[in-house]
Amino acid sequence: MSEPVFPQRLLRTRLYEQVAEQITAWIADNNLREGDRLPPERELATRLGVSRATLSQALVALEVIGVVAVRHGDGTVLRGGGATRIVEAIRSHADRLPEIIETRDALETKIASLAATRRTDEDLARIDDALDAMADDIAAGGRGVEGDERFHGAVTAAAHSLLLARLMDEIGDLIKESRIESLSQPGRPRDSLAGHRAIADAIRAGDPAGAAEAMHEHVAMVSDVALLRPPR
Template identity: 70%
Template sequence: MEDFPQRVSRARLYEQVAAQITEWIARQGLRPGDRLPPERELATRLGVSRATLSQALVALEVVGVVTVRHGDGTIVTEEAARRAGAQSISDAIRAHRDRIPEVIEARDALETKLAALAAERRTDDDLASIDEALAFMAADVEAGGRGVEGDERFHAAVTAAGHSPLLAAMMRTISELIAETRLESLSQPGRPGQSLDGHRQIADAIRDGDPAAAAAAMHAHMSLVSDVALLHERP
């Protein structure tokens, strides 16, 4: 039987919006450091909901076209010009979406073990670093931020507390992929506060020297991180 061509994939709405925004950036001649219009204005111009627009902006941030700064708006990056083609944007966003489950699996395996090791091996200095990361993230979240840097600091502190050079090296090899999933997760409504609570449970178990509880808390946290809108929206 003659083979038929593969079915043409339909771009999801937020992908279409992301491509339109990237093309608009190019047409307007926006340069790195320039700001996009406020989200409410952009959503009105594009005729989409704020939720869809926010998802498109997160996708663009993940692939490096923009960066979102708390209190400063959405800023164009140097990557925007290179990503000007709509197909390039769609391909990059889909590649990110497709690898999310695998990245989460790797994180769960590595970080769950590291949390257990941290409960066994942590020093007073390790606990201090974990507490500093929690305080940093809490201050950011309370100020209305997403807690991205604090989240990164916390997981780095737990990794260091595990005192396993090989596992730490493995974490470094996927650090860029983790950064993508971190942005995606912490941009979900209500997620920064939920993530902070999960971090506190992990920290408490590590402080108590309870490897099983630390591993369980980290696994639960990874389950939360894996619940992202990109994986739920239908084409």
């Protein structure tokens, strides 16, 4: 007797994935185009009948796949193009994240170690400027995305390794996606800033082992993102 054939198990759709699809359907129904702004989150959540927390998570997912841009002080703005199969695009991004995180950890821990032995006064000044920019943005209610990017760029430059800098540049866009997702987690911008300061302190002290450990702990912390958590 042949073995029975069971239907393939359906993947459980996360609530924020459903909401992301609702948002894109609402955008299409209202004929919105690139550059148009979505209503404030409170208003949009009411229209869609979902909580603001779930709406925020859906908007972040749409941001990392290029459908919208969330700008501090300017709201959520539609970008050109974007995905048409929303859930598939979100999950494709999520599938890439573990490898991105693994690669980032390997590269940046080495970069931090080298920066602690090779940094110049000019390098330290750039690192401090990036920390100040991130702190100012967070204090004003932003996520500190640009300051975060500047900080990691300054640390990479301080390592004075052209090959490592080139490798970081190769995965820059992928890291930017994960950066947006990470800094959108509640409380994450301030935690990330604290991690940056620990890295900077070790680099300034000329402590390569301490800088590598601080960077490893930082990457591990910022890698805890909603896209990688099981559905609830």
